[in-house]
Amino acid sequence: MGHQTIRNLHPLARKLRTLAPLDDYDEAAILDLPHTMRSLDASAYVVREGDEPTHCCLLVSGFAMRTKLVGDGGRQIVNFHISGDMVDLQNSMLGVADHNVQALTRIEAAFIPREAIVDIAFGRPAVGKALWIETLVEGAIQREWVANVGRRKSISRLAHLLCEFAYRLDAVGIGPECQYTLPMTQEQLADATGLTPVHVNRVLKTLDEMGLVQKLKGSVQIHDFAGLADIGDFRPTYLHLPPSVPEIHQRGNA
Amino acid sequence: MGHQTIRNLHPLARKLRTLAPLDDYDEAAILDLPHTMRSLDASAYVVREGDEPTHCCLLVSGFAMRTKLVGDGGRQIVNFHISGDMVDLQNSMLGVADHNVQALTRIEAAFIPREAIVDIAFGRPAVGKALWIETLVEGAIQREWVANVGRRKSISRLAHLLCEFAYRLDAVGIGPECQYTLPMTQEQLADATGLTPVHVNRVLKTLDEMGLVQKLKGSVQIHDFAGLADIGDFRPTYLHLPPSVPEIHQRGNA
DNA sequence: CGTGTTTTTGACTTCAGTCAATTAAAGTGG
DNA sequence: CCACTTTAATTGACTGAAGTCAAAAACACG
Numbered sequence: 001m002g003h004q005t006i007r008n009l010h011p012l013a014r015k016l017r018t019l020a021p022l023d024d025y026d027e028a029a030i031l032d033l034p035h036t037m038r039s040l041d042a043s044a045y046v047v048r049e050g051d052e053p054t055h056c057c058l059l060v061s062g063f064a065m066r067t068k069l070v071g072d073g074g075r076q077i078v079n080f081h082i083s084g085d086m087v088d089l090q091n092s093m094l095g096v097a098d099h100n101v102q103a104l105t106r107i108e109a110a111f112i113p114r115e116a117i118v119d120i121a122f123g124r125p126a127v128g129k130a131l132w133i134e135t136l137v138e139g140a141i142q143r144e145w146v147a148n149v150g151r152r153k154s155i156s157r158l159a160h161l162l163c164e165f166a167y168r169l170d171a172v173g174i175g176p177e178c179q180y181t182l183p184m185t186q187e188q189l190a191d192a193t194g195l196t197p198v199h200v201n202r203v204l205k206t207l208d209e210m211g212l213v214q215k216l217k218g219s220v221q222i223h224d225f226a227g228l229a230d231i232g233d234f235r236p237t238y239l240h241l242p243p244s245v246p247e248i249h250q251r252g253n254a
Numbered sequence: 255m256g257h258q259t260i261r262n263l264h265p266l267a268r269k270l271r272t273l274a275p276l277d278d279y280d281e282a283a284i285l286d287l288p289h290t291m292r293s294l295d296a297s298a299y300v301v302r303e304g305d306e307p308t309h310c311c312l313l314v315s316g317f318a319m320r321t322k323l324v325g326d327g328g329r330q331i332v333n334f335h336i337s338g339d340m341v342d343l344q345n346s347m348l349g350v351a352d353h354n355v356q357a358l359t360r361i362e363a364a365f366i367p368r369e370a371i372v373d374i375a376f377g378r379p380a381v382g383k384a385l386w387i388e389t390l391v392e393g394a395i396q397r398e399w400v401a402n403v404g405r406r407k408s409i410s411r412l413a414h415l416l417c418e419f420a421y422r423l424d425a426v427g428i429g430p431e432c433q434y435t436l437p438m439t440q441e442q443l444a445d446a447t448g449l450t451p452v453h454v455n456r457v458l459k460t461l462d463e464m465g466l467v468q469k470l471k472g473s474v475q476i477h478d479f480a481g482l483a484d485i486g487d488f489r490p491t492y493l494h495l496p497p498s499v500p501e502i503h504q505r506g507n508a
Numbered sequence: 509c510g511t512g513t514t515t516t517t518g519a520c521t522t523c524a525g526t527c528a529a530t531t532a533a534a535g536t537g538g
Numbered sequence: 539c540c541a542c543t544t545t546a547a548t549t550g551a552c553t554g555a556a557g558t559c560a561a562a563a564a565c566a567c568g
Binding site: 049050066068070071072074075076078079089090093094095096098099118121122125128129132133135136137138139140142143144145146147149150151152156193194233237238240 | 303304320322324325326328329330332333343344347348349350352353372375376379382383386387389390391392393394396397398399400401403404405406410447448487491492494
Binding site for chain 2: 523524525526527533534
């Protein structure tokens with residue numbers, strides 16, 4: 001594997017560095033992780049419920065989502081993922097996948113053998129700690145989603161989701177301030193918020209009329225971040241981002 | 255600390271053993287973890303949102319819950335916890351608590367210094383792996399809760415919750431088959447399912463009329479587990495329990 | 509262009525929430 | 539042990555937020 005290979009895992013190194021202090025050897029070990037690159041088309045499955053994956057999938061570019069299907073045919077999106085996310089630690093470490101991971105857009109992904117992850121985690125405690133923290137942060141996000149879907153009304157749910165996405169994109173350097181890529185369809189937003197597509201459409205219209213946010217095709221323009229965060233009841237603590245990130249959103253009112 | 259002390263952490267050893275293979279030294283190291291015992295009354299806080307806990311709380315006996323408060327005063331319970339659960343890995347590892355942990359009943363808890371956890375996790379990879387897996391399983395439960403609250407109707411939500419609780423109690427040996435301790439009030443069930451107490455009351459009545467389950471004070475009697483799992487759309491994969499546990503529920507129809 | 513998504517809108521329905529009052533338990537202290 | 543307070547459960551009547559159904563308009567793309 002040559003110089004090309006080295007760069008593939010850069011998003012992972014970048015992210016883990018923000019989660020726990022890593023030295024140069026740690027970073028080198030991350031970049032050196034064995035892996036195979038694959039690109040997948042939008043809506044392709046990375047893992048399906050019931051699979052027994054042997055590799056961990058790192059999302060290098062593009063967007064992905066985790067989905068669960070319920071009995072009556074409904075679907076719930078339980079999280080979205082962006083560059084640098086280990087999209088499948090859980091499924092590969094737990095043996096059998098309890099949910100689906102799907103590409104949302106076309107993605108580039110690195111598949112890393114599970115053993116290599118375990119080895120680096122315990123061979124290099126700093127890396128292990130970072131991976132563990134990543135797992136914990138994802139848990140924190142899931143908890144916030146439970147609260148979002150369980151206890152907020154539709155307008156807050158959507159506003160909250162848009163705020164979260166803005167912060168997470170900022171943290172990885174995509175999504176320059178107040179206009180950012182939002183590749184989900186309204187149906188997907190509905191599945192993420194526990195609403196129906198029709199209602200998402202109406203709520204989005206309301207948010208627009210309120211002058212808070214404007215949804216364009218494939219992206220979103222936030223006009224008043226503070227206002228959006230307010231009706232979305234959004235406080236970013238649960239994302240456990242490094243202190244630098246939140247500042248970006250101070251200027252939300254363009 | 256004498257022989258008494260050794261037994262305190264037994265629930266933890268017991269649980270971690272089911273998550274990853276541990277040798278005798280691993281178990282001894284777990285039982286040897288420094289800790290202080292405390293008992294807390296029902297509804298006392300173990301951690302509050304915003305705290306910066308330095309200790310990890312292990313629930314030795316009793317029941318606890320994680321709660322998040324939303325802007326309009328609503329509360330969402332995002333998980334329940336039972337004996338053997340590390341109720342506060344997330345908050346202590348992530349620095350600042352993004353949610354509350356509260357005793358649901360009177361509890362006995364062991365508070366273990368955060369550094370001791372980190373040391374054992376990386377000094378004894380088998381233990382570390384078990385802890386990591388515990389974190390991942392909790393994430394899996396959170397995802398299922400997102401789907402439960404987001405996409406199931408009220409009767410399924412409650413039925414699902416009751417099934418999950420039955421399985422989790424079985425896994426730690428409390429809750430002998432079909433009658434088990436269910437210490438939550440209807441208000442707490444409502445906060446866990448994203449419903450109102452009034453509606454929970456009505457749904458519980460319906461479940462009773464359907465002959466599936468009967469709620470008594472402080473406990474619940476399941477008359478038809480298969481039927482309950484059916485309307486609850488409950489499949490236990492996401493709990494990632496050892497294969498032995500599920501069998502107990504084969505005899506659900508007493 | 510034409511075909512297939514995705515978005516948008518309107519009319520109507522329903523599940524669950526709200527309000528309010530009652531009953532039943534569970535403590536508490538004299 | 540019993541009045542007294544508090545907390546939890548129950549019930550009914552009414553409301554409302556979000557869902558459903560259905561059709562039209564707007565894109566996206568080969």
